[in-house]
Amino acid sequence: MLRIILFALTLGVAVSGCATTENIIAKVHTPDTPLEQVLKLRPELRNEMATVELRQFFNNPESPTAGQVKVTETGLKDDSVKAIQTIYHFKRDGNKWELVNTQKMYQCLRGSDQKKFQQEPCA
Numbered sequence: 001m002l003r004i005i006l007f008a009l010t011l012g013v014a015v016s017g018c019a020t021t022e023n024i025i026a027k028v029h030t031p032d033t034p035l036e037q038v039l040k041l042r043p044e045l046r047n048e049m050a051t052v053e054l055r056q057f058f059n060n061p062e063s064p065t066a067g068q069v070k071v072t073e074t075g076l077k078d079d080s081v082k083a084i085q086t087i088y089h090f091k092r093d094g095n096k097w098e099l100v101n102t103q104k105m106y107q108c109l110r111g112s113d114q115k116k117f118q119q120e121p122c123a
Contacts, residue, residue: 034067034090034097041088041099042071050075065092080122082114083107 032040035056039045045052053072058064067090074083089101108114108122 032097034069034088034099037090037097037099038069038071038088045071048073050077066090067092067097078122080109081106082109083117085117 033056035054038054045054051074053070053074055070055072057068057070059066069088069090071086071088072083073085076082076084083106085105085107087103087105088099089103090097091100092098103119105117105119106122107117110123
């Protein structure tokens with residue numbers, strides 16, 4: 001009888017532990033993180049022949065309310081453009097991330113300041 005009770009208690013603890021682990025995973029990894037949303041918006045990035053750098057930033061690592069995804073593309077076919085940088089701004093609404101703004105900038109190979117990104121397309 002004691003073995004049956006111990007077995008039942010052990011099984012109950014194991015099952016409740018699984019539920020807790022699932023809750024933790026759900027909090028850490030929401031279905032559509034900002035990076036996942038950008039990859040859905042821009043599926044061509046997965047097959048791009050240019051060099052693509054993806055960076056995801058958050059305002060707070062534990063409980064973020066704002067995030068950014070910065071996509072920098074270099075090695076483009078356009079000989080006047082050194083790089084294109086697109087910054088996607090997100091805010092968290094409850095458990096979902098919403099895209100609020102997109103900013104596209106260019107780094108030109110010609111012109112007065114070739115080290116900085118500018119909002120105007122390269123000539």
